[in-house]
Amino acid sequence: MANPKSSHEVWSARVREVFKGLAIQDVSQFEATGSNRAIQIFVSRESFSEALSQLRRSSNELGLSFFEDLFAMEFQGGLLVTAKWTDTSQFGRSLWLRVVLPVTGTGELTELPSLAQFWPAAIGSELEIEVLFGIQFLNRPDFGSDFSLDHDHDHDHFGFPMRRLGSSTEKAEQQ
Amino acid sequence: MMTMAPAPFQTEVLQTDSTNWVMGPYHPGLPGLMQLKLVLDGELVVSARTETGFAHRGLEKVFESEGWTAGVLISDRLDPEGAIFGELAYCQAVEDLAGIEVSERALFVRTLAAELSRVVSHLGFVARLARTVGAETLFHYVQRDREKFVDLFELLTGARFSLNFLRMGGVVHDVTDGFLERVLEVCAVMRHRFKEYNDLFSYNQAFLGRARATANITPEAAKRVGLSGPNARASGIAMDTRRWAPHAAYSKLDFDVVMGEEREGDCHGRYMIRIREIVQSMDIIRQCSEIMPTGSALGLKADEKFKIPIGEGFSRVESSRGLLTCHVLSAGGERPSRVHFRVPSRAPLDLLPEIIPGCQLEDIPLVLASLDLNLAEIDR
Amino acid sequence: MIETLSKVFSSLLILQLGFVLPVGFLHSYFERKIGADLQARVGPNRVGPLGLFQGIADQLKLLQKVSPELKTPQLALWPALQLAALHAAMVTVPIAPHLLMTITGLSILLPLWCILMVSVCSLLLGVNSREFTGWLAGLRSAFQAISGFLPAMISLISVGLSAGGFQWSNLLSPHDSSMGTWLMFREPFLFVSFLIFLASGMVILSLPPFDSTASGPDLRGGLGTLFSGRRSSLSVIIKFYGVLVWCVLTVGLFMGGWALPGFLSSVLVAVLGEGAANTFAYQAIQVFLVGLKTLSLMMVLGVVGRVMPRIRFDQVADFSWRALGPISLVCLMGSALLKAGGISP
Numbered sequence: 001m002a003n004p005k006s007s008h009e010v011w012s013a014r015v016r017e018v019f020k021g022l023a024i025q026d027v028s029q030f031e032a033t034g035s036n037r038a039i040q041i042f043v044s045r046e047s048f049s050e051a052l053s054q055l056r057r058s059s060n061e062l063g064l065s066f067f068e069d070l071f072a073m074e075f076q077g078g079l080l081v082t083a084k085w086t087d088t089s090q091f092g093r094s095l096w097l098r099v100v101l102p103v104t105g106t107g108e109l110t111e112l113p114s115l116a117q118f119w120p121a122a123i124g125s126e127l128e129i130e131v132l133f134g135i136q137f138l139n140r141p142d143f144g145s146d147f148s149l150d151h152d153h154d155h156d157h158f159g160f161p162m163r164r165l166g167s168s169t170e171k172a173e174q175q
Numbered sequence: 176m177m178t179m180a181p182a183p184f185q186t187e188v189l190q191t192d193s194t195n196w197v198m199g200p201y202h203p204g205l206p207g208l209m210q211l212k213l214v215l216d217g218e219l220v221v222s223a224r225t226e227t228g229f230a231h232r233g234l235e236k237v238f239e240s241e242g243w244t245a246g247v248l249i250s251d252r253l254d255p256e257g258a259i260f261g262e263l264a265y266c267q268a269v270e271d272l273a274g275i276e277v278s279e280r281a282l283f284v285r286t287l288a289a290e291l292s293r294v295v296s297h298l299g300f301v302a303r304l305a306r307t308v309g310a311e312t313l314f315h316y317v318q319r320d321r322e323k324f325v326d327l328f329e330l331l332t333g334a335r336f337s338l339n340f341l342r343m344g345g346v347v348h349d350v351t352d353g354f355l356e357r358v359l360e361v362c363a364v365m366r367h368r369f370k371e372y373n374d375l376f377s378y379n380q381a382f383l384g385r386a387r388a389t390a391n392i393t394p395e396a397a398k399r400v401g402l403s404g405p406n407a408r409a410s411g412i413a414m415d416t417r418r419w420a421p422h423a424a425y426s427k428l429d430f431d432v433v434m435g436e437e438r439e440g441d442c443h444g445r446y447m448i449r450i451r452e453i454v455q456s457m458d459i460i461r462q463c464s465e466i467m468p469t470g471s472a473l474g475l476k477a478d479e480k481f482k483i484p485i486g487e488g489f490s491r492v493e494s495s496r497g498l499l500t501c502h503v504l505s506a507g508g509e510r511p512s513r514v515h516f517r518v519p520s521r522a523p524l525d526l527l528p529e530i531i532p533g534c535q536l537e538d539i540p541l542v543l544a545s546l547d548l549n550l551a552e553i554d555r
Numbered sequence: 556m557i558e559t560l561s562k563v564f565s566s567l568l569i570l571q572l573g574f575v576l577p578v579g580f581l582h583s584y585f586e587r588k589i590g591a592d593l594q595a596r597v598g599p600n601r602v603g604p605l606g607l608f609q610g611i612a613d614q615l616k617l618l619q620k621v622s623p624e625l626k627t628p629q630l631a632l633w634p635a636l637q638l639a640a641l642h643a644a645m646v647t648v649p650i651a652p653h654l655l656m657t658i659t660g661l662s663i664l665l666p667l668w669c670i671l672m673v674s675v676c677s678l679l680l681g682v683n684s685r686e687f688t689g690w691l692a693g694l695r696s697a698f699q700a701i702s703g704f705l706p707a708m709i710s711l712i713s714v715g716l717s718a719g720g721f722q723w724s725n726l727l728s729p730h731d732s733s734m735g736t737w738l739m740f741r742e743p744f745l746f747v748s749f750l751i752f753l754a755s756g757m758v759i760l761s762l763p764p765f766d767s768t769a770s771g772p773d774l775r776g777g778l779g780t781l782f783s784g785r786r787s788s789l790s791v792i793i794k795f796y797g798v799l800v801w802c803v804l805t806v807g808l809f810m811g812g813w814a815l816p817g818f819l820s821s822v823l824v825a826v827l828g829e830g831a832a833n834t835f836a837y838q839a840i841q842v843f844l845v846g847l848k849t850l851s852l853m854m855v856l857g858v859v860g861r862v863m864p865r866i867r868f869d870q871v872a873d874f875s876w877r878a879l880g881p882i883s884l885v886c887l888m889g890s891a892l893l894k895a896g897g898i899s900p
Contacts, residue, residue, distance in 0.1 A: 144528025
């Protein structure tokens with residue numbers, strides 16, 4: 001039986017090779033206990049689409065059949081969007097694709113290509129992130145799900161509640 | 176003689192247009208606050224759209240304004256029925272981030288509490304499903320039995336649903352003397368109940384006629400939306416987070432991944448798999464009771480000024496509905512910078528526009544109940 | 556004329572006070588107590604000794620509530636017509652000889668038409684409700700009623716065929732009615748007809764488990780929730796009356812009706828003399844016996860409703876058309892053959 005650690009190293013090397021050539025800012029191991037470790041790849045916003053295409057082409061080979069999660073958070077003055085794929089049959093094979101979107105205030109929208117057009121499991125997260133963080137996902141397909149806090153419902157725009165950048169909360173924390 | 180020309184023949188046109196109907200946000204057939212926008216051809220559903228967000232409480236934002244320990248209180252509000260799972264996911268993520276060790280005994284106590292939570296959640300599922308199809312007798316029987324398990328929570332934690340039991344590094348207090356014996360007694364009684372449930376309901380022709388071959392979820396559809404938990408296993412996807420991402424004490428326990436018998440992924444399959452999981456959970460509880468190590472199970476007694484170092488933490492838990500993950504970001508302060516949960520109920524919700532068309536209107540509550548959606552965790 | 560009117564009025568009074576109210580009172584109590592026992596609950600135990608007066612308390616509670624304004628005036632009309640139809644049915648069913656106010660050559664068919672009227676009014680109630688759920692509930696009620704009517708009708712014809720006519724006098728022996736002489740036990744086809752007749756009644760009246768017209772999870776309670784306050788109590792009464800009429804009809808057709816068992820009849824004749832059948836005591840015992848049989852049948856229907864899950868309305872109609880109908884036809888042919896062959900007693 002192959003040494004699981006070495007097979008993970010082989011797999012990690014293959015992941016790096018898949019994303020070679022893209023404007024990758026960082027590739028590192030997210031160390032966590034047990035099987036929760038992952039390879040995280042920070043890409044630039046410009047190469048995010050290409051990264052998604054590469055991943056689509058290689059997902060079978062890499063065994064990343066399960067789209068696990070998509071979420072956003074504030075990080076180092078911008079919005080960090082993380083998309084996670086995992087192989088539910090193998091110990092510790094997870095890939096996180098991460099991109100930092102620079103934003104200056106709380107009121108501006110920013111954009112990313114939609115993941116739901118390739119991985120329908122992302123649709124719920126994209127709906128939420130769009131409303132709560134103000135990140136628009138371009139070419140987002142319609143799978144018949146709506147989010148009641150969506151701006152299309154003519155609610156008064158209340159900002160993006162999950163952002164703190166430039167908000168009074170951030171200023172209070174800085175003081 | 177004047178003759179009258181015959182009256183022109185007039186055809187009557189029967190109106191057979193489709194009807195638009197919106198169920199919700201308040202409707203007894205829905206699992207919570209959501210809207211289901213239906214286009215109906217008589218009683219047959221032609222298309223469906225879902226809308227959620229009505230129960231949005233801003234839970235993930237609340238974490239950012241409360242201390243680390245208070246996060247346990249907030250996380251057990253994620254799923255009111257399976258409170259332990261939210262707490263477990265959160266505590267594991269923070270322990271992972273801060274490098275906090277958890278004692279063996281605490282791992283087993285957590286596993287015991289998690290499996291008890293799973294039983295309570297699945298019994299609640301059975302009760303809701305029975306009430307949806309008018310099987311009031313089974314509803315009362317299941318509620319009677321569920322009360323025994325909820326009483327165990329009260330014995331253990333003082334609370335019935337929002338338990339506030341876990342802490343970083345362990346649990347708030349250890350199990351008391353006699354608790355494990357009481358748990359085994361309740362499980363022994365419960366084992367006899369399944370014959371009652373099966374005789375009364377599980378293989379009742381009226382229920383089978385409605386639940387068999389209704390709202391089938393194929394393995395391909397399940398994989399496409401990221402379905403997990405009993406819903407996925409009923410559709411033939413052998414995925415159990417306790418196996419592929421062991422947490423708590425699951426790596427030390429012996430159990431199989433419960434799969435659907437027929438692997439059809441219909442309403443009946445989703446019901447039967449949860450019945451089997453209750454049996455499996457009771458077996459896991461028995462194992463935990465038998466091999467519970469000695470020692471302390473207590474977690475860190477932390478006050479508000481408890482600080483976690485800068486970094487991220489992540490954990491996975493197999494909740495009663497599927498894969499629940501928690502991602503935590505710390506800026507080195509007394510409160511989390513970001514807490515995010517990936518909830519298992521989102522995936523079956525995304526499948527509704529696909530599986531509801533073709534069903535009868537009367538079967539929609541049954542389909543929704545069979546998926547065990549939890550709007551509280553979807554909307555957070 | 557006045558004599559006839561006073562006779563009719565007093566009969567109606569005796570019918571209500573001596574039969575309907577006691578049966579209703581006992582049914583509301585025992586159905587809830589037995590249902591609660593089946594469901595591992597206690598049932599009514601607060602109002603009165605052993606909770607006997609819970610039904611009265613519930614009705615009083617509903618009666619003291621003000622009903623909100625109805626969306627359309629017809630919503631008041633259809634329940635009134637339903638109640639009128641059910642009252643009309645009560646005078647055609649055999650509770651006691653002196654209480655049977657309508658005697659025709661087709662007596663046993665009359666109550667069926669009255670029950671059908673109830674379903675028609677349910678349809679119209681749903682149409683006039685101006686709510687999508689009401690509309691669907693009315694349609695389902697009509698759909699089920701049509702499907703349940705045929706097997707019920709065929710079962711009635713089987714009974715008439717075996718009894719030699721459609722008058723109550725053909726069916727009810729005036730003297731001896733031990734259980735062995737009940738029509739349902741005379742031959743196997745009639746027993747099956749009895750079961751089909753009961754099931755058809757449940758389908759027509761939308762009783763559980765065939766109660767998709769009042770389904771809570773999808774139709775939010777259907778027609779029953781159109782009313783609140785005092786009118787809600789009316790819908791409860793209509794439901795009870797429907798079940799009562801059907802059970803009394805079944806008792807009259809298949810279970811010997813008002814005829815007393817042989818030994819009891821002999822004892823009463825010995826005590827009261829040759830004209831015993833015309834005495835108050837004899838007829839009171841007859842009413843009591845019909846009430847007992849009716850109550851038992853209503854309990855059985857209640858238990859079946861509690862235990863079985865709800866069946867979808869199209870499956871109910873399917874069951875009626877594909878199972879109850881053909882089997883009832885087979886029973887009719889069987890009864891006819893037995894009668895023609897001289898085998899049927």
